[in-house]
Amino acid sequence: xxxxxxxxxxxxxxxxxxxxxxxxxxxxxxxxxxxxxxxxxxxxxxxxxxxxxxxxxxxxxxxxxxxxxxxxxxxxxxxxxxxxxxxxxxxxxxxxxxxxxxxxxxxxxxxxxxxxxxxxxxxxxxxxxxxxxxxxxxxxxxxxxxxxxxxxxxxxxxxxxxxxxxxxxxxxxxxxxxxxxxxxxxxxxxxxxxxxxxxxxxxxxxxxxxxxxxxxxxxxxxxxxxxxxxxxxxxxxxxxxxxxxxxxxxxxxxxxxxxxxxxxxxxxxxxxxxxxxxxxxxxxxxxxxxxxxxxxxxxxxxxxxxxxx
Numbered sequence: 329x330x331x332x333x334x335x336x337x338x339x340x341x342x343x344x345x346x347x348x349x350x351x352x353x354x355x356x357x358x359x360x361x362x363x364x365x366x367x368x369x370x371x372x373x374x375x376x377x378x379x380x381x382x383x384x385x386x387x388x389x390x391x392x393x394x395x396x397x398x399x400x401x402x403x404x405x406x407x408x409x410x411x412x413x414x415x416x417x418x419x420x421x422x423x424x425x426x427x428x429x430x431x432x433x434x435x436x437x438x439x440x441x442x443x444x445x446x447x448x449x450x451x452x453x454x455x456x457x458x459x460x461x462x463x464x465x466x467x468x469x470x471x472x473x474x475x476x477x478x479x480x481x482x483x484x485x486x487x488x489x490x491x492x493x494x495x496x497x498x499x500x501x502x503x504x505x506x507x508x509x510x511x512x513x514x515x516x517x518x519x520x521x522x523x524x525x526x527x528x529x530x531x532x533x534x535x536x537x538x539x540x541x542x543x544x545x546x547x548x549x550x551x552x553x554x555x556x557x558x559x560x561x562x563x564x565x566x567x568x569x570x571x572x573x574x575x576x577x578x579x580x581x582x583x584x585x586x587x588x589x590x591x592x593x594x595x596x597x598x599x600x601x602x603x604x605x606x607x608x609x610x611x612x613x614x615x616x617x618x619x620x621x622x623x624x625x626x627x628x629x630x631x632x633x634x635x636x637x
Contacts, residue, residue: 387449390416390598390607394626398610399481399546409612412623414451414597416607417485418444445606446490450598453623454505455614458591462617464508465586468556474615475553476504476593478623484544486608488599498544500609503596504552506534506581508588531591533567534581535574547612552593556582595623 395413400406467475480501488502489495509530536555542548559580567574577584593616597609614621 387447387451389445389447390414390449390451392451392453392625395610397612398483410622410626411610411612412453412595412626414453414595414607414609414611416445416447416449416451416598416605445485445608446604447598447607448600448604450596450600451607452505452594452596453611453625454507454592454594455616455621455624456592457616458509458589460590460617462590463586464506464556464581464588464590466617467553467590468582468586470553470617472618473551473554474618475551475556476617477549477551477553477613477615478504478595478611479547479549479613480595481547481610482544483608485606486544487606488539489602490604490606492602494602496539496541499539499541500597501538501540501548501550501595501611502598502609503535503537504550504555505592505594505596506585506590507592508532508534508585509591510585510588531568532585532588533574534564534577534585535567535596536564537562549613556580559583 391414393413393415394410397406397409397411400409469475478501482498482500484498486500487495487497488499510532511530536552538550540548557580559578564577564581565574566577593614595611597605597607599605611623612626614623
């Protein structure tokens, strides 16, 4: 069976929307998604949103790519290093060294696309860590600043809330993501059982947005694990199949979800709700419970395009 765009989009729907988009998948397609998930260490996506904030498909404006380090002179960096780049800048304005990405070439973009990079669309990179059997408390209680952390860099082209009273340029890094599972994992015979977990409502996405003005074109570190016990502003938010939307969490994740299993962690950039935005952010050095990972897509690829049609 060929993996077509319908299968991929409905698989992304399982992550974003708690599994409701999978209701029309055949048993064979569900099994294939499970096999694909078990064979990869993560997922990257650039999602297009309608005016009603519904996911319509893959974005023509946002690219989740591998890129050269834009500031190789920093600590631990080199000119040969590949990092994750989430951007909506037109291809003619991107920095040299950007790798193969998830968007179309500019010449094949839709006629109604924005050539100034302003978009409601969203870029996401998630790393699957379910095999490590970590809980939220495992990350929150580490004392070595390596529970869940990553480096981020934004350029002065990165703008939040374009045209709104809250418009800010050069702030970041935007959302940190957790995908959590409460209770026992589904015991499917085909891989991780993540699709059944999504459909049954056992998965919860938990995010927290930060828009900090710490300087452009230089690397900064976000220690997300240190925030897991913090219930102050900006508030943590959760998405469940029951709610169907992100809602504020009254308590810190370490209190509400301390024993929940960590399925995936990652980063996202964009604002489909209060935007639009211009996206130009870089990420590297993902630390999870003492181990360092490359963000999915940051290792580079020899293929171009948006995925299989």
